[in-house]
Amino acid sequence: MKIDARHLEIIAAIVDNGGLTEGAEALGKSQPSVSRTVAMLEARVGARLFEKNRRPLQPTDLCQALAVEGRKVLAANQTASALVRRYIDGKSGVVRVGGTPFFMDGVISGMIAEFQRAYPEIRIEQSYAYAADLSRQLDSNALDVAICPMDPAALPEKLEFSALLDGRNVIACSPTHPLAGKPSLRLSEIAPYPWIAPPVESPLYQDLRSILAGIGMTDFKVSFSGGTLASILNILARSDALTVLPYSVVFMLRRQQALAALPIRINHPERSLGQMWSPAQSDRPSVRRFRRFIDAEFSNLRTTIMKHEQNSLWRR
Amino acid sequence: MKIDARHLEIIAAIVDNGGLTEGAEALGKSQPSVSRTVAMLEARVGARLFEKNRRPLQPTDLCQALAVEGRKVLAANQTASALVRRYIDGKSGVVRVGGTPFFMDGVISGMIAEFQRAYPEIRIEQSYAYAADLSRQLDSNALDVAICPMDPAALPEKLEFSALLDGRNVIACSPTHPLAGKPSLRLSEIAPYPWIAPPVESPLYQDLRSILAGIGMTDFKVSFSGGTLASILNILARSDALTVLPYSVVFMLRRQQALAALPIRINHPERSLGQMWSPAQSDRPSVRRFRRFIDAEFSNLRTTIMKHEQNSLWRR
DNA sequence: GAGATTATATAACCTTGAGTTATGAAAATA
DNA sequence: TATTTTCATAACTCAAGGTTATATAATCTC
Numbered sequence: 001m002k003i004d005a006r007h008l009e010i011i012a013a014i015v016d017n018g019g020l021t022e023g024a025e026a027l028g029k030s031q032p033s034v035s036r037t038v039a040m041l042e043a044r045v046g047a048r049l050f051e052k053n054r055r056p057l058q059p060t061d062l063c064q065a066l067a068v069e070g071r072k073v074l075a076a077n078q079t080a081s082a083l084v085r086r087y088i089d090g091k092s093g094v095v096r097v098g099g100t101p102f103f104m105d106g107v108i109s110g111m112i113a114e115f116q117r118a119y120p121e122i123r124i125e126q127s128y129a130y131a132a133d134l135s136r137q138l139d140s141n142a143l144d145v146a147i148c149p150m151d152p153a154a155l156p157e158k159l160e161f162s163a164l165l166d167g168r169n170v171i172a173c174s175p176t177h178p179l180a181g182k183p184s185l186r187l188s189e190i191a192p193y194p195w196i197a198p199p200v201e202s203p204l205y206q207d208l209r210s211i212l213a214g215i216g217m218t219d220f221k222v223s224f225s226g227g228t229l230a231s232i233l234n235i236l237a238r239s240d241a242l243t244v245l246p247y248s249v250v251f252m253l254r255r256q257q258a259l260a261a262l263p264i265r266i267n268h269p270e271r272s273l274g275q276m277w278s279p280a281q282s283d284r285p286s287v288r289r290f291r292r293f294i295d296a297e298f299s300n301l302r303t304t305i306m307k308h309e310q311n312s313l314w315r316r
Numbered sequence: 317m318k319i320d321a322r323h324l325e326i327i328a329a330i331v332d333n334g335g336l337t338e339g340a341e342a343l344g345k346s347q348p349s350v351s352r353t354v355a356m357l358e359a360r361v362g363a364r365l366f367e368k369n370r371r372p373l374q375p376t377d378l379c380q381a382l383a384v385e386g387r388k389v390l391a392a393n394q395t396a397s398a399l400v401r402r403y404i405d406g407k408s409g410v411v412r413v414g415g416t417p418f419f420m421d422g423v424i425s426g427m428i429a430e431f432q433r434a435y436p437e438i439r440i441e442q443s444y445a446y447a448a449d450l451s452r453q454l455d456s457n458a459l460d461v462a463i464c465p466m467d468p469a470a471l472p473e474k475l476e477f478s479a480l481l482d483g484r485n486v487i488a489c490s491p492t493h494p495l496a497g498k499p500s501l502r503l504s505e506i507a508p509y510p511w512i513a514p515p516v517e518s519p520l521y522q523d524l525r526s527i528l529a530g531i532g533m534t535d536f537k538v539s540f541s542g543g544t545l546a547s548i549l550n551i552l553a554r555s556d557a558l559t560v561l562p563y564s565v566v567f568m569l570r571r572q573q574a575l576a577a578l579p580i581r582i583n584h585p586e587r588s589l590g591q592m593w594s595p596a597q598s599d600r601p602s603v604r605r606f607r608r609f610i611d612a613e614f615s616n617l618r619t620t621i622m623k624h625e626q627n628s629l630w631r632r
Numbered sequence: 633g634a635g636a637t638t639a640t641a642t643a644a645c646c647t648t649g650a651g652t653t654a655t656g657a658a659a660a661t662a
Numbered sequence: 663t664a665t666t667t668t669c670a671t672a673a674c675t676c677a678a679g680g681t682t683a684t685a686t687a688a689t690c691t692c
């Protein structure tokens with residue numbers, strides 16, 4: 001004897017609301033509809049569900065037992081509805097975000113922390129890669145959002161990009177470095193120092209090479225490579241090494257007094273840090289919400305940077 | 317966002333069976349039916365439930381969460397189906413059985429115990445009353461079965477009666493009573509002894525009066541009245557009192573050696589102990605099963621009684 | 633107990649979800 | 663690449679269940 005789950009719901013509603021009319025109302029259905037459904041059910045089951053000739057409908061023992069199950073169905077239903085509501089409202093779900101390592105570690109991870117304070121039910125799956133890989137992953141729907149430096153002119157087909165911040169890089173060193181704090185610097189002055197090399201695929205690496213080419217150095221001393229931001233900060237603090245980092249990373253770390261930026265302008269292609277995504281992949285509400293959140297965070301960050309530069313409290 | 321419980325079932329079935337086809341099969345539906353239902357659901361919810369372009373259908377996170385609720389619905393459904401199955405099979409439910417006190421206590425309660433060993437999920441609601449009341453309660457559907465002595469000719473309209481046993485009563489006393497064990501007895505010999513009087517509404521009371529009228533006693537000494545069978549047995553055991561009890565009650569108590577029956581024939585109206593019920597009240601499977609069980613028990617009891625009488629092991 | 637009130641059932645009609653088979657299209661597999 | 667597997671679509675049918683209007687039956691009230 002197969003019983004329809006919606007019938008169990010109806011039974012529970014009638015029993016719990018003390019009558020057919022009230023039950024129908026609680027279910028958002030008309031009274032005749034429920035009445036007939038009950039009649040059909042009783043006929044199919046071959047047993048009374050409600051006592052005969054009682055006017056506030058009185059459940060039989062069997063009906064009471066079925067109502068117990070009906071309540072479970074109703075509860076599951078409500079839970080499911082809530083789940084869906086939160087999901088389409090972008091308050092639950094998953095966001096797969098990938099980006100270039102230093103930028104993710106130095107800037108984005110902090111914003112993710114803020115995001116998860118606001119939306120604790122959204123799970124973030126973070127990964128690291130460079131632009132080419134990120135594009136591919138967006139295309140194959142292995143990623144929802146990529147955050148990386150990008151020349152908008154070189155944007156791959158079928159991907160969209162929204163700039164968040166100027167993409168320039170700076171030469172960074174320890175605040176205790178001999179060159180730190182000098183108001184101006186000639187390129188040749190940096191020649192003696194060892195370098196912490198960014199990964200070869202990184203745009204930072206290209207910037208490093210162009211800097212050194214600019215002062216005629218084709219061979220340079222790499223004292224360390226392969227580390228993430230945390231390692232690099234430790235190395236820098238205890239050495240005279242130099243490295244190339246995104247300006248924004250250095251800015252974000254200003255409070256920790258872990259880094260100094262040398263006043264040397266690095267030339268590089270027209271490049272912005274920004275979000276990249278595939279409009280072909282219809283994005284989930286959680287992803288939409290994440291992207292908007294990141295936009296807002298960077299909007300704040302840009303004004304913060306502007307203020308700092310105006311006040312000259314912190315110079316590059 | 318209201319979600320239909322049956323949709324949750326479908327989701328759970330697909331997820332748990334590793335694919336749409338298998339899920340449809342598990343649900344006993346055709347594959348296209350389930351496919352379309354899923355498509356409609358996704359459209360209504362406005363979110364993917366299964367990853368795009370994956371051939372064994374791969375649930376999304378949201379889908380997994382909904383499947384959890386779907387499993388609850390499926391479980392409730394199965395429980396409900398089992399409940400109904402047991403109910404219509406007469407293996408669960410309620411039986412409201414009423415009867416005359418001594419007969420219920422002395423004979424029926426033992427059978428009910430057997431019945432509940434066989435059908436532990438059937439609840440028995442027992443009550444005591446005499447024929448007139450029982451008829452009324454059957455009519456008003458306050459009772460499913462009545463078990464009482466009845467003259468089939470005097471059966472109320474609209475009630476049915478099935479005889480179980482000869483309805484005669486006997487004069488009972490303690491096995492240690494001065495009259496007990498005598499092979500024959502004249503009516504006058506019982507005159508000196510006090511009586512335990514059955515309730516006035518009881519047919520036993522009428523029998524007692526007719527016995528005493530037969531020996532010219534209009535006034536008789538009532539030493540005790542108002543007790544149930546258990547009390548009466550205790551009183552009888554410790555006194556020389558006499559009382560009137562159904563023959564079958566005395567028979568059932570033969571093993572306990574608690575009673576003796578005097579060899580005096582009591583005249584009474586043509587009367588049988590039997591079951592009475594109202595065919596107007598469509599009876600539940602549990603009630604049907606109970607009635608059949610009682611019939612079978614009495615069938616056994618009748619042969620047992622016959623054997624005993626043939627073997628003369630126990631005389632009345 | 634008659635009348636008023638409330639609760640449920642029935643009627644007539646319509647919409648839609650869901651069942652079917654047949655078949656097409658796209659992944660997965662060999 | 664060819665084959666198999668798995669899912670989607672199409673076209674049709676049916677019955678459950680939605681509606682409003684109204685009848686009927688319990689219960690309440692005086």
